[in-house]
Amino acid sequence: MLRNKRGQIRVIEAFLASAVILSALLVAIPLRMTTVNLADMKSLHYAGLNVLAELDRDGTLGHMIATKNWTVLSKRLSILLPVGAAYNLTVTDEDAETVNDSSISGGGALTENVLSVTYLLAERTNCKLYVISLQLSWIR
Amino acid sequence: MRRPKRKTSAQVLILAAIAIALILVSTEVYVFQLSQDSLSENLSSPNDFATNVKLSSRNLLIGLVSNISKDKDDQILEPALERWIAFIIDNYYLGECTARFELCENGSYSSGLRMDWGQDGFGITSASVGFQMNLTGDKGDVAVYYSVNTTTSLSVYSSSVSLNANRRLVNVRSDVSNEGGPALARNLVVHYKGLGDWSDASLSEAYRQDDFGNGTYQASFILEDLVTEVSVICCDSRDILVQTNATCRED
Numbered sequence: 001m002l003r004n005k006r007g008q009i010r011v012i013e014a015f016l017a018s019a020v021i022l023s024a025l026l027v028a029i030p031l032r033m034t035t036v037n038l039a040d041m042k043s044l045h046y047a048g049l050n051v052l053a054e055l056d057r058d059g060t061l062g063h064m065i066a067t068k069n070w071t072v073l074s075k076r077l078s079i080l081l082p083v084g085a086a087y088n089l090t091v092t093d094e095d096a097e098t099v100n101d102s103s104i105s106g107g108g109a110l111t112e113n114v115l116s117v118t119y120l121l122a123e124r125t126n127c128k129l130y131v132i133s134l135q136l137s138w139i140r
Numbered sequence: 141m142r143r144p145k146r147k148t149s150a151q152v153l154i155l156a157a158i159a160i161a162l163i164l165v166s167t168e169v170y171v172f173q174l175s176q177d178s179l180s181e182n183l184s185s186p187n188d189f190a191t192n193v194k195l196s197s198r199n200l201l202i203g204l205v206s207n208i209s210k211d212k213d214d215q216i217l218e219p220a221l222e223r224w225i226a227f228i229i230d231n232y233y234l235g236e237c238t239a240r241f242e243l244c245e246n247g248s249y250s251s252g253l254r255m256d257w258g259q260d261g262f263g264i265t266s267a268s269v270g271f272q273m274n275l276t277g278d279k280g281d282v283a284v285y286y287s288v289n290t291t292t293s294l295s296v297y298s299s300s301v302s303l304n305a306n307r308r309l310v311n312v313r314s315d316v317s318n319e320g321g322p323a324l325a326r327n328l329v330v331h332y333k334g335l336g337d338w339s340d341a342s343l344s345e346a347y348r349q350d351d352f353g354n355g356t357y358q359a360s361f362i363l364e365d366l367v368t369e370v371s372v373i374c375c376d377s378r379d380i381l382v383q384t385n386a387t388c389r390e391d
Contacts, residue, residue, distance in 0.1 A: 013153050013154065014153070016153075016154055016157070017153050017154060017156070017157035018157075020154070020157040020158055020160075020161045021157055021160055021161050021164070023161065024160070024161030024162070024164040024165050025164060027165055027168075028164055028165055028167075028168035041183065042183055045183040045184075049188055049192075053191070053192070053195055056195060056196070056199065057195065059199055059202065059203075059378070062199060062203075094223075094227060115183055117184070118184065118231070118233075119192055120192055120193060120196050120227065120228065120231055121196055121199075122196040122197070122199045122200035122203065122224060123199070123203065124199055124200075124202050124203035124206065124378070124379070125203065125379075126203075127200060127203040127204055127207065127216075127220055129200075129223065129224065129227045131231055
Protein backbone atom coordinates (compact mmCIF):
# COMPACT_ATOMS: atom_id res chain seq x y z
CA MET A 1 0.00 0.00 0.00
CA LEU A 2 2.80 2.37 0.91
CA ARG A 3 4.52 1.85 -2.42
CA ASN A 4 1.30 2.53 -4.36
CA LYS A 5 0.80 5.86 -2.54
CA ARG A 6 4.37 6.85 -3.28
CA GLY A 7 3.68 6.16 -6.95
CA GLN A 8 0.65 8.42 -6.92
CA ILE A 9 2.67 11.24 -5.41
CA ARG A 10 5.30 10.82 -8.10
CA VAL A 11 2.60 11.14 -10.73
CA ILE A 12 1.21 14.26 -9.02
CA GLU A 13 4.75 15.67 -8.81
CA ALA A 14 5.27 15.11 -12.50
CA PHE A 15 1.93 16.75 -13.29
CA LEU A 16 2.79 19.75 -11.14
CA ALA A 17 6.21 20.12 -12.79
CA SER A 18 4.67 19.85 -16.23
CA ALA A 19 1.99 22.39 -15.27
CA VAL A 20 4.65 24.86 -14.13
CA ILE A 21 6.65 24.54 -17.36
CA LEU A 22 3.51 24.67 -19.52
CA SER A 23 2.23 27.76 -17.73
CA ALA A 24 5.60 29.43 -18.35
CA LEU A 25 5.29 28.58 -22.05
CA LEU A 26 1.71 29.86 -22.10
CA VAL A 27 2.96 33.20 -20.77
CA ALA A 28 5.91 33.35 -23.14
CA ILE A 29 4.23 32.41 -26.45
CA PRO A 30 1.64 35.25 -26.52
CA LEU A 31 4.47 37.62 -25.64
CA ARG A 32 6.27 36.55 -28.82
CA MET A 33 3.07 36.74 -30.87
CA THR A 34 2.50 40.38 -29.97
CA THR A 35 6.04 41.37 -30.87
CA VAL A 36 6.19 42.98 -34.30
CA ASN A 37 9.02 41.63 -36.33
CA LEU A 38 11.81 44.14 -36.89
CA ALA A 39 12.26 42.88 -40.45
CA ASP A 40 8.58 43.64 -41.13
CA MET A 41 9.02 47.16 -39.80
CA LYS A 42 12.12 47.68 -41.96
CA SER A 43 10.29 46.46 -45.04
CA LEU A 44 7.44 48.85 -44.26
CA HIS A 45 9.91 51.71 -43.79
CA TYR A 46 11.52 51.09 -47.17
CA ALA A 47 8.14 50.58 -48.82
CA GLY A 48 7.08 54.02 -47.55
CA LEU A 49 10.32 55.63 -48.67
CA ASN A 50 10.13 54.01 -52.11
CA VAL A 51 6.52 55.06 -52.59
CA LEU A 52 7.37 58.70 -51.85
CA ALA A 53 10.45 58.59 -54.10
CA GLU A 54 8.49 56.96 -56.90
CA LEU A 55 5.75 59.60 -56.69
CA ASP A 56 8.40 62.31 -56.65
CA ARG A 57 10.44 60.93 -59.56
CA ASP A 58 8.48 62.83 -62.22
CA GLY A 59 7.33 65.64 -59.93
CA THR A 60 3.84 64.18 -59.38
CA LEU A 61 4.08 64.35 -55.59
CA GLY A 62 5.06 68.02 -55.66
CA HIS A 63 2.30 68.80 -58.15
CA MET A 64 -0.35 67.14 -55.95
CA ILE A 65 0.87 69.16 -52.97
CA ALA A 66 1.04 72.41 -54.95
CA THR A 67 -2.54 71.91 -56.14
CA LYS A 68 -3.65 70.66 -52.69
CA ASN A 69 -5.05 67.54 -54.29
CA TRP A 70 -5.15 65.52 -51.07
CA THR A 71 -7.80 63.06 -52.25
CA VAL A 72 -5.72 61.91 -55.21
CA LEU A 73 -2.59 61.77 -53.05
CA SER A 74 -4.40 59.58 -50.53
CA LYS A 75 -5.65 57.29 -53.30
CA ARG A 76 -2.16 56.93 -54.77
CA LEU A 77 -0.70 56.06 -51.37
CA SER A 78 -3.44 53.50 -50.73
CA ILE A 79 -2.66 51.84 -54.05
CA LEU A 80 1.12 51.89 -53.75
CA LEU A 81 1.60 50.98 -50.08
CA PRO A 82 1.50 47.29 -49.15
CA VAL A 83 -1.82 45.71 -48.23
CA GLY A 84 -2.21 45.68 -44.45
CA ALA A 85 -0.34 48.92 -43.89
CA ALA A 86 -2.05 51.89 -42.27
CA TYR A 87 -0.70 55.36 -42.98
CA ASN A 88 -1.02 59.00 -42.06
CA LEU A 89 0.76 61.68 -44.07
CA THR A 90 1.54 65.22 -42.97
CA VAL A 91 3.00 67.93 -45.19
CA THR A 92 4.79 70.86 -43.57
CA ASP A 93 6.38 73.83 -45.29
CA GLU A 94 9.70 75.58 -44.64
CA ASP A 95 8.20 77.43 -41.67
CA ALA A 96 7.06 74.13 -40.12
CA GLU A 97 3.42 75.02 -40.80
CA THR A 98 1.13 72.14 -41.69
CA VAL A 99 0.04 72.46 -45.30
CA ASN A 100 -2.58 69.73 -45.60
CA ASP A 101 -5.87 71.08 -44.30
CA SER A 102 -7.47 67.66 -44.32
CA SER A 103 -6.26 64.30 -43.11
CA ILE A 104 -4.32 62.17 -45.56
CA SER A 105 -4.69 58.70 -44.12
CA GLY A 106 -5.89 55.25 -44.99
CA GLY A 107 -5.58 51.52 -44.46
CA GLY A 108 -7.11 51.63 -40.98
CA ALA A 109 -6.04 52.98 -37.62
CA LEU A 110 -2.37 53.19 -36.74
CA THR A 111 -1.39 50.66 -34.07
CA GLU A 112 1.16 51.10 -31.26
CA ASN A 113 4.14 50.17 -33.45
CA VAL A 114 4.25 53.23 -35.68
CA LEU A 115 7.26 54.18 -37.74
CA SER A 116 7.86 57.50 -39.40
CA VAL A 117 9.40 58.17 -42.79
CA THR A 118 10.60 61.71 -43.41
CA TYR A 119 11.04 62.94 -46.97
CA LEU A 120 12.35 66.31 -48.16
CA LEU A 121 10.48 67.53 -51.20
CA ALA A 122 11.30 70.26 -53.69
CA GLU A 123 8.23 71.11 -55.67
CA ARG A 124 8.74 72.03 -59.34
CA THR A 125 5.99 74.58 -60.07
CA ASN A 126 6.73 77.21 -57.43
CA CYS A 127 10.06 75.75 -56.21
CA LYS A 128 8.69 75.49 -52.67
CA LEU A 129 10.24 73.13 -50.15
CA TYR A 130 8.29 70.74 -47.96
CA VAL A 131 8.90 68.11 -45.30
CA ILE A 132 6.70 65.07 -45.71
CA SER A 133 6.14 62.85 -42.67
CA LEU A 134 4.62 59.51 -43.47
CA GLN A 135 3.59 57.51 -40.42
CA LEU A 136 3.13 53.82 -41.06
CA SER A 137 2.13 50.73 -39.15
CA TRP A 138 1.02 47.24 -39.88
CA ILE A 139 -2.58 46.65 -38.96
CA ARG A 140 -3.33 43.46 -37.00
CA MET B 141 22.28 8.61 10.41
CA ARG B 142 20.46 8.02 7.13
CA ARG B 143 19.07 10.96 5.19
CA PRO B 144 15.43 10.75 4.04
CA LYS B 145 16.23 11.03 0.31
CA ARG B 146 12.88 9.96 -1.02
CA LYS B 147 10.86 12.56 0.93
CA THR B 148 12.71 15.54 -0.63
CA SER B 149 12.78 14.29 -4.23
CA ALA B 150 9.38 15.81 -4.98
CA GLN B 151 10.49 19.24 -3.82
CA VAL B 152 13.58 19.04 -5.97
CA LEU B 153 11.49 18.20 -9.01
CA ILE B 154 9.09 21.09 -8.41
CA LEU B 155 11.96 23.48 -7.76
CA ALA B 156 13.69 22.37 -10.94
CA ALA B 157 10.46 22.90 -12.88
CA ILE B 158 10.05 26.39 -11.40
CA ALA B 159 13.68 27.18 -12.28
CA ILE B 160 13.13 26.04 -15.88
CA ALA B 161 9.93 28.06 -16.06
CA LEU B 162 11.70 31.15 -14.77
CA ILE B 163 14.50 30.74 -17.31
CA LEU B 164 11.93 30.36 -20.10
CA VAL B 165 9.95 33.43 -19.06
CA SER B 166 13.01 35.60 -18.43
CA THR B 167 14.48 34.65 -21.83
CA GLU B 168 11.25 35.59 -23.56
CA VAL B 169 11.00 38.87 -21.66
CA TYR B 170 14.60 39.68 -22.59
CA VAL B 171 14.00 38.91 -26.28
CA PHE B 172 10.80 40.96 -26.20
CA GLN B 173 12.60 43.90 -24.59
CA LEU B 174 15.39 43.76 -27.17
CA SER B 175 12.94 43.77 -30.05
CA GLN B 176 11.06 46.72 -28.55
CA ASP B 177 14.33 48.66 -28.23
CA SER B 178 15.16 47.92 -31.87
CA LEU B 179 11.75 49.11 -33.01
CA SER B 180 11.99 52.36 -31.10
CA GLU B 181 15.22 53.34 -32.86
CA ASN B 182 15.08 55.34 -36.08
CA LEU B 183 15.12 53.16 -39.17
CA SER B 184 16.31 55.99 -41.40
CA SER B 185 19.90 55.93 -42.59
CA PRO B 186 22.25 58.60 -43.98
CA ASN B 187 22.16 56.82 -47.36
CA ASP B 188 18.36 57.11 -47.49
CA PHE B 189 18.69 60.80 -46.73
CA ALA B 190 21.33 61.25 -49.46
CA THR B 191 19.13 59.46 -52.03
CA ASN B 192 16.19 61.64 -51.07
CA VAL B 193 18.27 64.84 -51.36
CA LYS B 194 19.68 63.84 -54.76
CA LEU B 195 16.23 63.26 -56.22
CA SER B 196 14.81 66.45 -54.75
CA SER B 197 17.83 68.48 -55.95
CA ARG B 198 17.05 67.33 -59.46
CA ASN B 199 13.38 68.26 -59.11
CA LEU B 200 14.30 71.66 -57.71
CA LEU B 201 16.65 72.36 -60.61
CA ILE B 202 13.98 71.33 -63.12
CA GLY B 203 11.53 73.72 -61.46
CA LEU B 204 14.08 76.52 -61.44
CA VAL B 205 15.07 76.03 -65.09
CA SER B 206 11.39 75.95 -66.03
CA ASN B 207 10.78 79.28 -64.29
CA ILE B 208 13.96 80.84 -65.68
CA SER B 209 13.11 79.75 -69.23
CA LYS B 210 9.73 81.46 -68.97
CA ASP B 211 10.55 84.58 -66.96
CA LYS B 212 14.15 85.01 -68.20
CA ASP B 213 15.14 85.83 -64.63
CA ASP B 214 18.39 83.96 -64.11
CA GLN B 215 18.97 85.65 -60.75
CA ILE B 216 16.66 83.22 -58.95
CA LEU B 217 18.96 80.22 -59.31
CA GLU B 218 21.58 80.92 -56.67
CA PRO B 219 19.23 82.15 -53.87
CA ALA B 220 16.93 79.16 -54.43
CA LEU B 221 19.84 76.73 -54.15
CA GLU B 222 21.10 78.48 -51.01
CA ARG B 223 17.61 78.07 -49.53
CA TRP B 224 17.66 74.38 -50.47
CA ILE B 225 21.05 73.81 -48.84
CA ALA B 226 19.86 75.49 -45.62
CA PHE B 227 16.72 73.37 -45.73
CA ILE B 228 18.76 70.17 -46.08
CA ILE B 229 21.01 71.07 -43.13
CA ASP B 230 18.04 72.02 -40.92
CA ASN B 231 16.26 68.76 -41.58
CA TYR B 232 19.01 66.25 -40.97
CA TYR B 233 18.39 64.65 -37.57
CA LEU B 234 20.78 61.68 -37.67
CA GLY B 235 23.82 63.77 -36.85
CA GLU B 236 25.54 66.69 -38.46
CA CYS B 237 25.17 67.74 -42.08
CA THR B 238 27.30 70.09 -44.11
CA ALA B 239 26.39 70.85 -47.70
CA ARG B 240 27.33 73.21 -50.47
CA PHE B 241 26.74 73.70 -54.15
CA GLU B 242 28.74 75.00 -57.07
CA LEU B 243 27.32 76.54 -60.22
CA CYS B 244 28.91 75.22 -63.38
CA GLU B 245 31.17 77.69 -65.15
CA ASN B 246 32.62 75.35 -67.75
CA GLY B 247 32.36 75.91 -71.48
CA SER B 248 29.15 77.59 -72.44
CA TYR B 249 27.70 77.65 -68.91
CA SER B 250 27.64 80.90 -67.02
CA SER B 251 26.55 80.89 -63.36
CA GLY B 252 25.24 77.37 -63.85
CA LEU B 253 23.03 78.29 -66.79
CA ARG B 254 23.14 77.90 -70.53
CA MET B 255 20.33 79.44 -72.54
CA ASP B 256 21.24 79.48 -76.17
CA TRP B 257 18.18 80.06 -78.29
CA GLY B 258 20.10 80.36 -81.52
CA GLN B 259 19.33 81.29 -85.10
CA ASP B 260 20.99 78.18 -86.51
CA GLY B 261 18.25 75.64 -85.86
CA PHE B 262 19.51 74.58 -82.45
CA GLY B 263 18.22 75.85 -79.12
CA ILE B 264 19.18 74.77 -75.64
CA THR B 265 17.99 75.55 -72.13
CA SER B 266 20.22 74.00 -69.52
CA ALA B 267 21.44 74.26 -65.95
CA SER B 268 24.28 72.39 -64.30
CA VAL B 269 25.05 72.41 -60.60
CA GLY B 270 27.45 70.36 -58.50
CA PHE B 271 26.51 69.42 -54.94
CA GLN B 272 28.64 68.23 -52.06
CA MET B 273 27.19 66.85 -48.85
CA ASN B 274 28.83 65.36 -45.76
CA LEU B 275 26.71 63.50 -43.24
CA THR B 276 28.20 62.48 -39.93
CA GLY B 277 26.57 60.75 -37.00
CA ASP B 278 26.09 57.55 -35.01
CA LYS B 279 24.70 55.75 -38.04
CA GLY B 280 27.83 56.29 -40.08
CA ASP B 281 29.50 58.98 -42.11
CA VAL B 282 28.57 59.55 -45.70
CA ALA B 283 30.24 61.89 -48.17
CA VAL B 284 28.25 62.52 -51.33
CA TYR B 285 29.32 64.39 -54.45
CA TYR B 286 26.89 64.64 -57.29
CA SER B 287 26.06 66.93 -60.14
CA VAL B 288 22.65 67.67 -61.52
CA ASN B 289 22.22 68.62 -65.14
CA THR B 290 18.88 69.61 -66.59
CA THR B 291 18.93 70.14 -70.33
CA THR B 292 16.19 70.59 -72.88
CA SER B 293 17.35 71.03 -76.44
CA LEU B 294 15.57 71.54 -79.72
CA SER B 295 16.85 70.94 -83.24
CA VAL B 296 14.86 72.31 -86.13
CA TYR B 297 15.19 71.62 -89.84
CA SER B 298 12.90 73.38 -92.29
CA SER B 299 12.41 73.08 -96.02
CA SER B 300 9.86 74.19 -98.56
CA VAL B 301 8.84 72.66 -101.83
CA SER B 302 6.92 74.32 -104.62
CA LEU B 303 3.51 72.79 -105.32
CA ASN B 304 2.71 75.07 -108.23
CA ALA B 305 3.45 78.62 -109.32
CA ASN B 306 1.79 80.22 -106.27
CA ARG B 307 1.75 77.65 -103.52
CA ARG B 308 4.51 76.13 -101.44
CA LEU B 309 4.49 73.28 -98.95
CA VAL B 310 6.60 74.05 -95.90
CA ASN B 311 7.90 71.25 -93.67
CA VAL B 312 9.36 71.91 -90.23
CA ARG B 313 10.97 69.00 -88.44
CA SER B 314 11.69 69.42 -84.72
CA ASP B 315 13.67 67.06 -82.50
CA VAL B 316 13.22 67.52 -78.76
CA SER B 317 15.60 66.02 -76.22
CA ASN B 318 16.11 65.96 -72.47
CA GLU B 319 19.66 65.37 -71.24
CA GLY B 320 20.59 64.13 -74.70
CA GLY B 321 17.80 61.56 -75.00
CA PRO B 322 14.56 61.87 -76.98
CA ALA B 323 11.80 63.63 -75.06
CA LEU B 324 8.19 64.53 -75.52
CA ALA B 325 6.95 68.06 -75.98
CA ARG B 326 3.93 69.35 -74.14
CA ASN B 327 3.45 72.12 -76.64
CA LEU B 328 5.14 73.06 -79.90
CA VAL B 329 4.39 76.32 -81.70
CA VAL B 330 5.69 77.11 -85.18
CA HIS B 331 6.00 80.60 -86.63
CA TYR B 332 7.28 81.57 -90.04
CA LYS B 333 8.65 84.70 -91.58
CA GLY B 334 7.90 85.50 -95.18
CA LEU B 335 8.28 88.85 -96.77
CA GLY B 336 6.59 90.59 -93.86
CA ASP B 337 6.36 89.95 -90.12
CA TRP B 338 6.27 86.72 -88.20
CA SER B 339 3.04 84.73 -88.52
CA ASP B 340 1.56 81.80 -86.67
CA ALA B 341 1.91 78.72 -88.87
CA SER B 342 -1.12 77.01 -87.29
CA LEU B 343 -3.34 79.58 -89.02
CA SER B 344 -2.01 78.61 -92.42
CA GLU B 345 -3.74 76.42 -94.97
CA ALA B 346 -3.61 72.68 -94.38
CA TYR B 347 -1.56 73.02 -91.19
CA ARG B 348 -0.87 69.70 -89.52
CA GLN B 349 1.51 68.55 -86.85
CA ASP B 350 2.62 64.94 -86.57
CA ASP B 351 4.02 63.46 -83.40
CA PHE B 352 6.26 60.48 -84.13
CA GLY B 353 6.32 59.56 -80.43
CA ASN B 354 10.11 59.56 -80.24
CA GLY B 355 10.75 63.25 -79.69
CA THR B 356 10.39 64.08 -83.36
CA TYR B 357 7.60 66.36 -84.53
CA GLN B 358 6.83 67.44 -88.04
CA ALA B 359 4.72 70.44 -88.92
CA SER B 360 3.63 71.07 -92.49
CA PHE B 361 1.57 73.85 -93.99
CA ILE B 362 0.87 75.47 -97.36
CA LEU B 363 1.66 79.10 -98.13
CA GLU B 364 1.45 81.41 -101.05
CA ASP B 365 4.31 83.54 -99.78
CA LEU B 366 7.95 82.67 -99.79
CA VAL B 367 9.20 81.53 -96.39
CA THR B 368 12.66 82.62 -95.40
CA GLU B 369 12.79 81.62 -91.76
CA VAL B 370 10.88 79.52 -89.23
CA SER B 371 10.80 79.76 -85.46
CA VAL B 372 9.81 76.93 -83.14
CA ILE B 373 8.93 77.39 -79.49
CA CYS B 374 8.80 74.17 -77.51
CA CYS B 375 7.63 73.49 -74.00
CA ASP B 376 8.72 70.01 -72.91
CA SER B 377 6.90 67.67 -70.54
CA ARG B 378 8.79 69.25 -67.61
CA ASP B 379 7.50 72.68 -68.56
CA ILE B 380 10.92 73.90 -69.71
CA LEU B 381 10.83 76.31 -72.61
CA VAL B 382 13.27 76.31 -75.51
CA GLN B 383 13.22 78.16 -78.79
CA THR B 384 15.19 78.29 -81.98
CA ASN B 385 15.01 79.85 -85.42
CA ALA B 386 16.05 78.12 -88.60
CA THR B 387 16.43 79.13 -92.20
CA CYS B 388 13.90 77.54 -94.49
CA ARG B 389 15.71 75.79 -97.34
CA GLU B 390 14.36 75.45 -100.85
CA ASP B 391 14.04 71.88 -102.10
